[in-house]
Amino acid sequence: MNKCSGCGISLQNKDINELGYTKSLDNDLCERCFRIKNYNDYKRVIKDNDYVLNLLKSINKKDLIVLIVDIINIPKSFELIKNFKNDIFVVFSKADLLPSEMYEKKLDKICKSLDINYVDKLCVSSNKNYNLDLLMKKIKELKKTNNVYFIGFSNSGKSTLLNKIIYNYTDLNTTITTSLLPSTTLDLIEIKIDEDLIIIDTPGLVENGNLIDVIDKKYLSKIMPKKKINPRIYQIKGTQIINIEDIITFEISDANIVFYISNDLKITREYNKTITGKSFSLNKNKDLVIPGLGFIEFKSNANIKIETKYDLDIYERDSLI
Ligand SMILES: Nc1nc2c(ncn2[C@@H]2O[C@H](COP(=O)(O)OP(=O)(O)O)[C@@H](O)[C@H]2O)c(=O)[nH]1
Ligand SMILES: [Mg+2]
Known part of the structure; x- marks a missing residue:
């Protein structure tokens, strides 16, 4: 068929x-x-992780797995990836979105902490053609069989990256569909790059509590950064309310914080309002990650209360920048 x-x-x-x-x-x-x-x-299709994991059963033990991770949306948990005993080459995508490359060393630390069979890592950008030659070189060095699988969470840029590889390194004129919506890729797609290399694109795994899975699709283009993110610095004296559009509200006191979210999203301040929601107590040099939206870097210790109508799995990590 x-x-x-x-x-x-x-x-x-x-x-x-x-x-x-x-x-x-x-x-x-x-x-x-x-x-x-x-x-x-776009037509939103929801595929669950059982569906995806079942497809990934065709990965053989010796095949190289390239795990594509969106640099803006590093997932809280890589539990699902632990099931794979293959060599895993971690590729951070969308490097064009962050302001500097200072984070490269920190990524190494993150990879080592993932408890997966991590063999190497690289930062790339499909949009800017950044590090793609090096990516191909490393794939060829690391692979033990001809089949190399691109796996990762939805929207991490797997299909876009494979399209760039097809365009740059083959004479094929096929293009895989990419979109802002999760579950764009629905089945395995094998691309024969050359006699010794077949790259297989796969549907994305779903991360629980990610905004892109729950927000109305008309907002997707706004929340997904397209250009280099301008860090937005807020020095807060006393207690203030900060809104990111009508997506999420923070109540925060005496803090120095930096927002890394899409430049298209408006951040507004409000006074004399209280909110109800989950509280976090963050230390200096930590990030609060809001899956699907971005992250907030804390340059001082602070308490923060968060109100949102969405069921988001917000978490804390060592700062990336
Ligand atoms: N800024 C930026 N956006 C990217 C890059 N690669 C992919 N994207 C965007 O990320 C979204 C998801 O891409 P897609 O390839 O469909 O992800 P997949 O679900 O992992 O296959 C799309 O809106 C892409 O335009 C990149 O290198 N830089
Ligand atoms: Mg895809």
């Missing part, structure tokens, strides 16, 4: 409401990928 070259799903012409539908089985793309590519018209 033919598969959609955009998302990997098996094509079918029987049921318009089911995934993989196309009018004619001679088409390369399913209707959904066609609409994403031509009209930017």
Whole structure:
């Protein structure tokens, strides 16, 4: 059966409401990928981790896994990745979004703390073609078989990276569908790079409590940074309320903090208001990570209370910057 070259799903012409539908089985793309590519018209599909992990069972023990991690959205837990006993090459994507490369050493520490079979790491940017030659060189050095799997959480940039590799290093004229929405890639997509290398794109794993899975899709383009993030510094005296649009509100006292979120999001201050919500007590040089939105760096010790209508798995880590 033919598969959609955009998302990997098996094509079918029987049921318009089911995934993989196309009018004619001679088409390369399913209707959904066609609409994403031509009209930017996304249809949210939710695939759970059991579905993805089941597909990943085809990974053989000796195959190299390239774990793609969005530098802005480093997940709290890599528990799911621990199941893989393969060599894991950690690739941090979207390096173009952060202001400096000071974080490279800290990433090493993060990788070592993940308790996965970590063999190497690299920061790349598909948008800026940053470190892609080095990525290919390392993949070729690290791989023990011809199959190399790109795995990671949704929206970490797996398909975009593989498209860049196809464009830069092959004569193929196929493009995998990419979008702002999670679960764009629906099945394994094998790309033969050369005689000795097949890279396999995979659907993303879902991270619990991530804003991109719950926010209305009309806000997605706003919360996902597209350009280098301008760090926004706030020196707070007394107690203040800070809103990030109507997504999340913080009550914070006497602190020096820096927001790393999309430049398109407005941060506003409010006075004489109290909020109810979860409290965090943060030390200097810690980040508060708001999955899907970004992170706040604490340059001083502070208490912070958070109110949001979304069920987010907010967590604390050593500062990245
Ligand atoms: N700024 C930036 N955005 C990227 C980069 N790579 C991917 N993205 C964006 O991240 C989103 C998810 O990309 P996609 O490749 O579909 O992720 P996947 O779910 O892991 O396959 C899209 O909106 C991409 O435009 C990058 O190098 N830099
Ligand atoms: Mg994808």
